[in-house]
Amino acid sequence: xxxxxxxxxxxxxxxxxxxxxxxxxxxxxxxxxxxxxxxxxxxxxxxxxxxxxxxxxxxxxxxxxxxxxxxxxxxxxxxxxxxxxxxxxxxxxxxxxxxxxxxxxxxxxxxxxxxxxxxxxxxxxxxxxxxxxxxxxxxxxxxxxxxxxxxxxxxxxxxxxxxxxxxxxxxxxxxxxxxxxxxxxxxxxxxxxxxxxxxxxxxxxxxxxxxxxxxxxxxxxxxxxxxxxxxxxxxxxxxxxxxxxxxxxxxxxxxxxxxxxxxxxxxxxxxxxxxxxxxxxxxxxxxxxxxxxxxxxxxxxxxxxxxxxxxxxxxxxxxxxxxxxxxxxxxxxxxxxxxxxxxxxxxxxxxxxxxxxxxxxxxxxxxxxxxxxxxxxxxxxxxxxxxxxxxxxxxxxxxxxxxxxxxxxxxxxxxxxxxxxxxxxxxxxxxxxxxxxxxxxxxxxxxxxxxxxxxxxxxxxxxxxxxxxxxxxxxxxxxxx
Numbered sequence: 241x242x243x244x245x246x247x248x249x250x251x252x253x254x255x256x257x258x259x260x261x262x263x264x265x266x267x268x269x270x271x272x273x274x275x276x277x278x279x280x281x282x283x284x285x286x287x288x289x290x291x292x293x294x295x296x297x298x299x300x301x302x303x304x305x306x307x308x309x310x311x312x313x314x315x316x317x318x319x320x321x322x323x324x325x326x327x328x329x330x331x332x333x334x335x336x337x338x339x340x341x342x343x344x345x346x347x348x349x350x351x352x353x354x355x356x357x358x359x360x361x362x363x364x365x366x367x368x369x370x371x372x373x374x375x376x377x378x379x380x381x382x383x384x385x386x387x388x389x390x391x392x393x394x395x396x397x398x399x400x401x402x403x404x405x406x407x408x409x410x411x412x413x414x415x416x417x418x419x420x421x422x423x424x425x426x427x428x429x430x431x432x433x434x435x436x437x438x439x440x441x442x443x444x445x446x447x448x449x450x451x452x453x454x455x456x457x458x459x460x461x462x463x464x465x466x467x468x469x470x471x472x473x474x475x476x477x478x479x480x481x482x483x484x485x486x487x488x489x490x491x492x493x494x495x496x497x498x499x500x501x502x503x504x505x506x507x508x509x510x511x512x513x514x515x516x517x518x519x520x521x522x523x524x525x526x527x528x529x530x531x532x533x534x535x536x537x538x539x540x541x542x543x544x545x546x547x548x549x550x551x552x553x554x555x556x557x558x559x560x561x562x563x564x565x566x567x568x569x570x571x572x573x574x575x576x577x578x579x580x581x582x583x584x585x586x587x588x589x590x591x592x593x594x595x596x597x598x599x600x601x602x603x604x605x606x607x608x609x610x611x612x613x614x615x616x617x618x619x620x621x622x623x624x625x626x627x628x629x630x631x632x633x634x635x636x637x638x639x640x641x642x643x644x645x646x647x648x649x650x651x652x653x654x655x656x657x658x659x660x661x662x663x664x665x666x667x668x669x670x671x672x673x674x675x676x677x678x679x680x681x682x683x684x685x686x687x688x689x690x691x692x693x694x695x696x697x698x699x700x701x702x703x704x705x706x707x708x709x710x711x712x713x714x715x716x717x718x719x720x721x
Contacts, residue, residue, distance in 0.1 A: 246292035250285045253468070256475040257281050266545055279357030280474070284350070284467030291461035291468075298457045302450040309447040313440055317432065320419050320440045324447050327415035331408055331448060335455040338404040345400055346462040349393040350470070356386045401459035408455045412448035419444045488563045493571035493652035494521050495556025497542070497683065502551035504537050504706075511537040513706040514551070524684045526697035528711075533703040535687045539655050542685065544568060573651040573678075577658045579642030581630025586615065587622040589630070589641055593649040601648060608677055609644035610670045611637075636667030643674045654684040 257277065306328055314321040363370065363379050370376040423440055426432040499517040503510065511534040519525055527535050540546035541553050544565040553560045560568060573593070581589050590605060591597055597605075602622070606615055614637050618624040630638050639659055646654060656679075659671055676696060679686070688694055700711040 242293045242297050243289075246289050249292065250288055253285055253471045253475070254281050257471060260475045276354040276358040277474070278361060279354050280467060280471055283353070283357070285464075285471060287464035287467055288461075289464070290457065291464045294457040295454065295461045298450065298454045302454040305450045306447045309443050313443055313447075316436050316439050317423070320423060320444070323419050323422075324415070324444060327411075327418060328447060328451065330411050330415065331451040331455070334407050334411055335404065335451075335458070338400060338407060339455075339458065342397065342400045342404065342459055342462055343466075345393070345397040346466050349390065349397050350463060350466045352386070352390040352393050356383070356390050359383065359386060397462070401456070404459060405452075405456050408452045412445070412452055415448060416444050488558060490563045490565075490567035490571065491556040491558040493555065493568075493683070496520055497653075498554045499541070500551050500554065502541065502548045502553060504534070504541070504546055505549040510706050511546075512541075512703075512708075515706075515708045517701070517708060519683060519685065521683055522681065524679055524686065524696060524698045526694045526700045527685060527687045527703060528694070528700060529703035534706050534708075535703050536657060538703065538708075539574075539657055539685065539687065542653070542655060543572060543574060571651050572653045572655060573646035573649040575639070575642045575646050575654075575656045575659045575675075575678075579630070579638045579645075581626055581633070581638055581641060583626060583628045585623050585625050586618065586641070589626065590622075590644045590648055593645055593651075597648050605644045605647035608647045609640045609674045611640045611644050614640065634667075636671065639667070639671050640674065643671065643678060646678055652682055654679055654682045656684070656686045656688075658687050 257280070261277070310321055310324055310328075313324065360383055363383065367376065370379055420441055423432060423437050427434065427437045497519040499515045502512055502515045504512040515538075527538060529535055537546055541548065541560075544560060547561060555568075570593075582592075587602060590602060594601075606612060606622070614633070615621050626632055630641070633641070643659070656675065659675055675686075678684075679696070686697065688697075694700060702709050702711055
């Protein structure tokens, strides 16, 4: 029963963590460090097993067994029972005093483990860059130092746990002696029978044993309890400016999109300042500006990944902060700078936003995204299983997969975040042609630096220092950066 309870609680907590990630979006995950969240969801919650399978069952025994032993000894020798009743509370008292010290040490140990996990994940993800710049060995030394710090913190925690076991053992031994000495003297004087004396001497240690075992099992479960506390804290973090009451139905994506005095502030910077903007249905808006100016934040607001610090974003008059965001995102097709592909078949990757799409629609999306040649070159066509993060496809091919996803989604709103970044001239021309087909007849917001992306825009907006200004429309072929 305890093992089943542990599995159920861990599964529920992991689901809560994933829901928190989905609720807050990618920016929040980056702020929390993905490695620390992964450590918490994996190693951290697995440490709950000793709590459920060891400490809680032992806690039940710690309540029932001493009471049963005490009741039996009362019937046999009330004076010995009185001594036991007075000394038993000493064990939980000393256990609690040492437990406070152990808790602080365990929290330090967990923080070091979370930092180690986060740093190690970052290092593995950036290993090619580290090798290219000759910094791989230096990072190995950094990880070794962090691991050594975690080892030191773990040893300090174990030192407190061993000290606790010694203290509880000493208290229990002295308590048993307080019972055994009077019983021996009374036995020599004929004040107690041999059978009663043996009964008392054999049962007395059993009154203290469950409490001592509970103390040691509690220390073994401290790491899991620390992870549990952090998991509950992370899962309960409210979404910024979270709506109150029931969520409204998602508005029609074909409606007018308005930014009304929108300001977005992060911990260290202000991404957007008092932005007022109207995007009419079917309009194609190009967004330009230097890196870090707030262009991606603008898209994040429309995706529901970012919540305004002040102001609001409305679609067809409905505030996006109060709608079912999953339902709203189903009306949005997103092509990011770096399309993330999963270790699944190419067909499954394209069907990501429309898993029930028929094969005919899938084939049409592949054609519209100019992905036919790529599919034909793969050993199993659309059934080819890609490597992790789309390993086996070039950057241009991955962008075409992202465009195929958008075509298959067939959403009324299209968001493109520099889709031609890092592409060569030939790949750029293919992606541009597919992009023009994608945005035709749809409301589109394109973050762009390349002049070719600006030629078909109805309006060009410049984002700089968090402020949005509209530029004079530029004739085709003469677009400015």
